[in-house]
Amino acid sequence: MSETKTPIIEIRDLSFAYPTDDGEAPKNALTNVNLSIEEGSFVSILGHNGSGKSTLAKMMSLILMPDSGSVWIDGKNMSAEDITEEDVLDARRKVGMVFQNPDNQIVATVVEEDVAFGPENLGLPSAEIRRRVDEALEMVGMTKYARHAPHNLSGGQKQRVAIAGIIAMRRRCIIFDESTAMLDPAGRREVMDTIERLNREENITVLHITHYMNEAVRADRVVVMDSGRILLDGTPSEVFSQPETLWNVRLDVPQTTELLYHMKKSGYNVRLDIFDPDECAEEIAAAIRSDRDAD
Amino acid sequence: MRKDSHGAKVPWHTTMAQVELKNVSFTYGDGGPYAVRALDDISITLGGSEMIGIMGHTGSGKSTLVQLLNGILKPSEGQVILDGTDIWENPKKIRDVRFKVGLVMQYPEYQLFDETVRDDIAFGPKNMGMTREEIETRVLEAARFARLDEGLLDKSPFELSGGQKRRAALAGVIAMRPELLVLDEPAAGLDPGGRLEILGSIKEYQKESGTSVIIVSHSMEDMAMYCDRVIVMASGRIMMDGTCADVFSQYDELLPVGLDVPQITHVAAALAKRGVDIGKDIYTVKYAAARLSEYAEEVRRRES
Known part of the structure; x- marks a missing residue:
C-alpha cells in the first residue's frame, strides 16, 4: 500500500450556481471549493443557512453535478466526460445519506422491513439480507424494536432505523444532513452516540452537517462554510479558538x-x-x- | 407600539387573556383499542405579560397541550377556560377562541399559500371582518414585529428565503393581535443567527404588546435566554413549573426524563465542586461571566 491513501471523497476547484429565471444573474452557491475527505475520518460541516453546506452535501452524494471543477469518489473522477450511469450507481453505493426529517425516510410498516428495503433492491439473497438487517439493527441498538411499527418510535429511534438502512447497504461513508435538527435532547444524544460508534468501531467515514456546536466538537475535523467557500478547516480546537470569526458569520461556539x-x-x-x-x-x-x- | 393621548406607550391589551386548564386529560383514539393517554389530569393557568417556555421529551404531551389552548383539540376530560368561560361551552364560537389564541405550528412556512406575502398576512384580519384600512395597519404592524422588510410584502411567498418565510408565517398570526400567542418550536432547523433573529423578534413582540407568549422548544439554551417561566412536561403530566433558576437548578431530575440543562449550568456545577461557588442559578453565559468576575473580585479583596 502506498503512503498516501486515496480519499473517499475529493472535491477539486468546484463551482456551482443554481439555475435562475431568464435575465437574472446566477449567484454561485459554491465557489472554487477544494476539500479532501479521508477514509475513516469524522468531519463536521458548519455554516449558516445559505452558506452552501447542503449544496456541498448534494455534490458529494452526486445528487447535483458541478458547473466546473470535479468530484472524485474513491479515486474516480465522477465529473469526467466518459463517466457512465453504472459508474455513478457504483459511486452511490459507497456514499449514503441520512436526512433531517425522520418521518420522510421510513418506507415500510415494520422496522426490520424498512432496514431490508435497500438490500432487497440490491437483489441480495434472502439469507444475506437477514444477516445484514440483524447486524445493522444491532449496530444502532434497535434489535429490540425489529418488529415494531416505525410510527410508534421516537424521533431518535426513527433516525437510528434510517441509519441502519444505510448500514445494511454497506455504505463506507455516510453524510448526515442536519439529522439531529428535529430531535429532543435525548434523541440527539442517541443519534450522536450511534454516529460516533459507527465511525470509531466500524471505520465508517462520517460527514456531519449540523447547527449544534457541541455536536461539531465531537468530530476530528471541522469545516466552516461561508458564502459558498470554505472559511475555516481544522480540528475542533483550531476552529473554536476563533470565536469572533465564527460569530461574524452567524455561527456560535x-x-x-x-x-x-x-x-x-x-x-x-x-x-x-x-x-x-x-x-x-x-x-x-x-x-x-x-x-x-x-x- | 400604540400610544395613548399623552404619547406614552401602551400595550395592546389592557386586560390580559388568561387560559386555565382544569383537570384536563386527553386521550388519542379515546375508547378504541389503540387509545393513548397523552395528557393526564393537568391543571395550570397561563397568562400575564410574560414569556413562557414549555419543554419535554418527544411524546411528553407538550404539543397536545398547546393544541388544546385554542380549541384544535377538545379535552377528553376537564375544562379549558379562556377569560372565565369554558371554550367548549358553545362549540359554534370556537372560531373566536382561535382569534384570541394565536397558534404558530412547527415549520409554519409550509402553510403559506397566498399570492403575495401581504395577502397571506392579511388573511386572518380579513376573516375577522376588518376594514381595508385596518387590515393594512395590521399587516404593516405585524411585518415590523416579524422584522420583514416592507419591500418583501408584494413578493410571492415562494421567493423568500427559509428564514423570511418563517417570519412571514409568524406575521400572519401576529396580525390578528392574539391575546395569547403560542409557538411550537419556532426556531427549529434555523442556524444560530436565524434563531437569535426569530426569538429576539418574538421577545420584543411580547414586551411591546404586553401579551403572554408561549414557546415550545427542545433548546435549553433558548429557554434560558428568553423565558420568564418554564414548564417541564413528562409522560403527560407537569413535572416542574417555575423560573429558569428554579427549573435548571434541578438538573438531576431533568436528565432522566430525556432533557438537559444548558451546558453553562453544568460548568457552574463543576466549578462549585472545585470550591468556586457562583450559585446554583446559572443558566446563561453572560450571567456566569458576571458572577465569576464578582467572585474573583471578592477573593482578591479577602486576600488583601
Whole structure:
C-alpha cells in the first residue's frame, strides 16, 4: 500500500450556481471549493443557512453535478466526460445519506422491513439480507424494536432505523444532513452516540452537517462554510479558538468556549478550546487561583 | 407600539387573556383499542405579560397541550377556560377562541399559500371582518414585529428565503393581535443567527404588546435566554413549573426524563465542586461571566 491513501471523497476547484429565471444573474452557491475527505475520518460541516453546506452535501452524494471543477469518489473522477450511469450507481453505493426529517425516510410498516428495503433492491439473497438487517439493527441498538411499527418510535429511534438502512447497504461513508435538527435532547444524544460508534468501531467515514456546536466538537475535523467557500478547516480546537470569526458569520461556539472567552477578555490566561464542562471548570478554577497567588 | 393621548406607550391589551386548564386529560383514539393517554389530569393557568417556555421529551404531551389552548383539540376530560368561560361551552364560537389564541405550528412556512406575502398576512384580519384600512395597519404592524422588510410584502411567498418565510408565517398570526400567542418550536432547523433573529423578534413582540407568549422548544439554551417561566412536561403530566433558576437548578431530575440543562449550568456545577461557588442559578453565559468576575473580585479583596 502506498503512503498516501486515496480519499473517499475529493472535491477539486468546484463551482456551482443554481439555475435562475431568464435575465437574472446566477449567484454561485459554491465557489472554487477544494476539500479532501479521508477514509475513516469524522468531519463536521458548519455554516449558516445559505452558506452552501447542503449544496456541498448534494455534490458529494452526486445528487447535483458541478458547473466546473470535479468530484472524485474513491479515486474516480465522477465529473469526467466518459463517466457512465453504472459508474455513478457504483459511486452511490459507497456514499449514503441520512436526512433531517425522520418521518420522510421510513418506507415500510415494520422496522426490520424498512432496514431490508435497500438490500432487497440490491437483489441480495434472502439469507444475506437477514444477516445484514440483524447486524445493522444491532449496530444502532434497535434489535429490540425489529418488529415494531416505525410510527410508534421516537424521533431518535426513527433516525437510528434510517441509519441502519444505510448500514445494511454497506455504505463506507455516510453524510448526515442536519439529522439531529428535529430531535429532543435525548434523541440527539442517541443519534450522536450511534454516529460516533459507527465511525470509531466500524471505520465508517462520517460527514456531519449540523447547527449544534457541541455536536461539531465531537468530530476530528471541522469545516466552516461561508458564502459558498470554505472559511475555516481544522480540528475542533483550531476552529473554536476563533470565536469572533465564527460569530461574524452567524455561527456560535460551545458555551464553555464563550465563557472562557469572557474570562480571557477580563485578563485571565485561559485556553479557549475546552468543550467539556469539567475541564472548563478546572481551567477557570486554576486561572483564578494563579491570579490570587500572583497578587 | 400604540400610544395613548399623552404619547406614552401602551400595550395592546389592557386586560390580559388568561387560559386555565382544569383537570384536563386527553386521550388519542379515546375508547378504541389503540387509545393513548397523552395528557393526564393537568391543571395550570397561563397568562400575564410574560414569556413562557414549555419543554419535554418527544411524546411528553407538550404539543397536545398547546393544541388544546385554542380549541384544535377538545379535552377528553376537564375544562379549558379562556377569560372565565369554558371554550367548549358553545362549540359554534370556537372560531373566536382561535382569534384570541394565536397558534404558530412547527415549520409554519409550509402553510403559506397566498399570492403575495401581504395577502397571506392579511388573511386572518380579513376573516375577522376588518376594514381595508385596518387590515393594512395590521399587516404593516405585524411585518415590523416579524422584522420583514416592507419591500418583501408584494413578493410571492415562494421567493423568500427559509428564514423570511418563517417570519412571514409568524406575521400572519401576529396580525390578528392574539391575546395569547403560542409557538411550537419556532426556531427549529434555523442556524444560530436565524434563531437569535426569530426569538429576539418574538421577545420584543411580547414586551411591546404586553401579551403572554408561549414557546415550545427542545433548546435549553433558548429557554434560558428568553423565558420568564418554564414548564417541564413528562409522560403527560407537569413535572416542574417555575423560573429558569428554579427549573435548571434541578438538573438531576431533568436528565432522566430525556432533557438537559444548558451546558453553562453544568460548568457552574463543576466549578462549585472545585470550591468556586457562583450559585446554583446559572443558566446563561453572560450571567456566569458576571458572577465569576464578582467572585474573583471578592477573593482578591479577602486576600488583601
